[in-house]
Amino acid sequence: MNRRKFLSYVGCGCCGFILNSCASAPITKRKQLKIYPEAALNNQAAQIYEKIKMKEKMSDDTKSLNQIREIGKKMENSINEYFHRSNLENPTTNFVWEYILIENKNMRNAWCMPGGKIAVYTGMLEVTKNSDGLAAVMGHEIAHAVAKHSVERASRGLLVQHGSKVIDILSGGKLSQLNRTIPGVNTVDLLKRFGIMNPFNRKQESEADYLGMIFSSLSGFDIRETRKIWERMQEFNKGNTPPEFMSTHPSAKNRIKKIDEWTNKIILEYPPINI
DSSP states (O other): OOHHHHHHHHHHHHHHHHHHTEEEOTTTOOEEEOOSOHHHHHHHHHHHHHHHHHHSOBOOOHHHHHHHHHHHHHHHHHHHHHHHHTTOOOTTTTOOOEEEEEOOTTOOOEEEETTTEEEEEHHHHHHHOSHHHHHHHHHHHHHHHHTTHHHHHHHHHHHHHHHHHHHHHHTTTHHHHHHHHSTTOOHHHHIIIIIIIHHHHHHHHHHHHHHHHHHHHHTTOOTTHHHHHHHHHHHHTTTTOOOGGGOSSOOHHHHHHHHHHHHHHHHHHSOOOOO
C-alpha cells in the first residue's frame, strides 16, 4: 500500500472515530472531544486524592474549612437545580463531592479533580479575603470538573500521542530523526506544548472563568469580587508570570478584560436560584 492510500484510510478512520466521540461543554456548548472514559478518570482521581490527604498536612483551621464546605454545598445544590430546571443533563450526577484545606501558606492555589474532589491551600485564603472571593476561586475550579476538562485533556493527549506516531510513519521517520538531531529537545513535546496544547488549555481556563462566575452567581455570591481576585493574584505574582504564549493560563490582563465583559450579563441572566 502506498503512503497516499494509507493516509486516506487513517484519515477516514480517525474522522469517523472523532465524530462519534464529540460532545459539548455545558452551557457554553463548545465542542469537545471525549475518547477517554470518564469513570476511569474519576476513579484514578479519587485514589490520588486519598494519597494527597495522607501526604499533605491538613489545616486545623476548622472555621475556614467549614466555610469552604458551605460554599461548595451551595454550588452543588445550585448546579443541580439549574440543570434540573433547564431540563438539561446534569454533568455532576456521578460526582462524589469532597473538600479539604491543605496547610501551606506559600501555595496560593486551589483545584478540583474529576468527580468533585476539591482542595484549597491556606495560602489562597490570603488572596480570597472573603466568602465572595473564595466562591470565585472555587467556582472556577469546580467549573473545570463540571465541563469535564480533565476528560477532554486526557482525550486530546491520547489523540496527540497516537497521532504523532502516525505522522512519524507518514513522514518516513523524519519526526523521530529530528528529535535525535536536537539533543535534549523532544519535538513532539514542543509541538504539543506551544503549537497545540497551550491554546486549547487557555480556552478551558477562559471557559472555567465564565462558568465559575455563573455558578457563583446562581449560588448567591457577588461575582463582582472575581475581578478583585485576579487583580490581587496579579499583584502576588508580579514579575513571576510567564508570557501568555508560554502559559496554559490567560494573562491576568486578558482575564480581567473578559471578566469585565461578562459580569453584568451573568448577573442578569443567571440570578441566584431559590431552592
